[in-house]
Amino acid sequence: xxxxxxxxxxxxxxxxxxxxxxxxxxxxxxxxxxxxxxxxxxxxxxxxxxxxxxxxxxxxxxxxxxxxxxxxxxxxxxxxxxxxxxxxxxxxxxxxxxxxxxxxxxxxxxxxxxxxxxxxxxxxxxxxxxxxxxxxxxxxxxxxxxxxxxxxxxxxxxxxxxxxxxxxxxxxxxxxxxxxxxxxxxxxxxxxxxxxxxxxxxxxxxxxxxxxxxxxxxxxxxxxxxxxxxxxxxxxxxxxxxxxxxxxxxxxxxxxxxxxxxxxxxxxxxxxxxxxxxxxxxxxxxxxxxxxxxxxxxxxxxxxxxxxxxxxxxxxxxxxxxxxxxxxxxxxxxxxxxxxxxxxxxxxxxxxxxxxxxxxxxxxxxxxxxxxx
Numbered sequence: 001x002x003x004x005x006x007x008x009x010x011x012x013x014x015x016x017x018x019x020x021x022x023x024x025x026x027x028x029x030x031x032x033x034x035x036x037x038x039x040x041x042x043x044x045x046x047x048x049x050x051x052x053x054x055x056x057x058x059x060x061x062x063x064x065x066x067x068x069x070x071x072x073x074x075x076x077x078x079x080x081x082x083x084x085x086x087x088x089x090x091x092x093x094x095x096x097x098x099x100x101x102x103x104x105x106x107x108x109x110x111x112x113x114x115x116x117x118x119x120x121x122x123x124x125x126x127x128x129x130x131x132x133x134x135x136x137x138x139x140x141x142x143x144x145x146x147x148x149x150x151x152x153x154x155x156x157x158x159x160x161x162x163x164x165x166x167x168x169x170x171x172x173x174x175x176x177x178x179x180x181x182x183x184x185x186x187x188x189x190x191x192x193x194x195x196x197x198x199x200x201x202x203x204x205x206x207x208x209x210x211x212x213x214x215x216x217x218x219x220x221x222x223x224x225x226x227x228x229x230x231x232x233x234x235x236x237x238x239x240x241x242x243x244x245x246x247x248x249x250x251x252x253x254x255x256x257x258x259x260x261x262x263x264x265x266x267x268x269x270x271x272x273x274x275x276x277x278x279x280x281x282x283x284x285x286x287x288x289x290x291x292x293x294x295x296x297x298x299x300x301x302x303x304x305x306x307x308x309x310x311x312x313x314x315x316x317x318x319x320x321x322x323x324x325x326x327x328x329x330x331x332x333x334x335x336x337x338x339x340x341x342x343x344x345x346x347x348x349x350x351x352x353x354x355x356x357x358x359x360x361x362x363x364x365x366x367x368x369x370x371x372x373x
Contacts (some may be wrong), residue, residue: 065189067343072190074350076197078235083198093118097198105192114262227360231353241312242272245279249286252304256297258290261277270310274348277336331355 059066079100086096195205205224212220246269253261268282283305289297339351 054196065187067346068186068190069193070343070350071346072193073197074235075190075194077232077233077353078239079194079198080201080228080233081236083201093202094199097195100198101195114266118260118263147263153222162333206294223361223364226364227357230360234353234356238273242269245269245272245282245308245312248308249282252301253286253290256290256300257293258286258297258301259292260289260366264289278310279347283309331359 020185083096083100084092086099087093091099209217209221209224246265249268250261250265252258253264258264264286266278268286271278271282271285274281283302286307287298287302290301335351335355336348339349339354341347343350
């Protein structure tokens with residue numbers, strides 16, 4: 001009986017959690033591992049695909065917010081050289097950030113002071129002109145009256161709009177209000193996040209560096225600091241060239257009597273920050289406004305912007321970018337096209353700094369390792 005108990009106990013222990021044991025020719029036993037089930041493999045693959053799909057949909061839904069956060073990050077990086085320079089002048093980082101913020105608020109207030117009166121004057125002129133246009137429609141001796149008698153414009157407009165005119169107007173007003181509200185909210189978000197990033201830039205960098213192994217951390221820190229410094233200098237150089245473009249536009253418009261000189265100067269300065277196409281768009285807009293003076297003035301304005309673009313590319317930009325990263329023109333065009341296709345104007349705006357950072361990594365980290373093999 002005792003022998004039976006021993007054998008049964010041995011059999012029980014052999015058929016336990018480790019699976020059945022089979023004897024070996026030398027008297028040893030080996031375990032047979034159970035094969036994975038096809039159901040478990042399919043379930044794991046389906047769960048992974050589901051998580052990937054949900055993650056992708058979440059990123060797409062918040063892509064607008066992520067774009068604004070990326071813009072705020074580049075704004076903080078652009079202002080970091082100024083903040084660091086002020087902090088080294090015994091101001092301290094907190095006071096340096098406050099000084100930069102006050103300067104930005106001053107620039108914003110000046111921009112609003114230039115633009116708001118122009119917009120309000122145009123709205124007032126339009127509101128005064130609309131009743132006169134209606135009077136001329138009913139005056140058979142005026143140009144608008146003769147057009148109305150011949151083509152019946154008012155009746156055709158009423159037929160096209162029909163009963164849904166009120167709904168179309170309300171929908172248009174709501175859509176315009178939504179656009180304005182989104183623009184204000186987005187601007188406020190970018191400003192607030194930029195301020196927080198400027199204040200906590202050092203803590204943020206130290207936190208990010210902790211993800212790098214200690215044996216490689218010193219090299220990564222050195223490379224990252226050089227990238228941030230050069231990208232910041234590039235952005236500041238871009239701001240300088242844009243300010244020169246805006247000032248040149250203002251002086252040209254004042255000299256030739258083109259209306260809204262200050263507002264056009266600010267507009268050109270903002271558009272000039274967008275690489276490749278920004279200055280061209282600004283020149284086209286100013287040339288069209290110059291048509292209000294005369295066709296020769298508009299033609300001269302277009303020629304002025306062609307000459308200024310050449311001077312900017314070959315004289316102003318190299319001087320402003322002396323300490324920045326040199327990016328090949330082909331890389332510039334490709335980066336702007338890809339950035340614009342992915343993120344629109346913001347993507348085109350940050351494309352060259354990103355390309356410059358990638359170039360530094362390739363030149364100082366990737367290529368030396370390849371050459372050493």
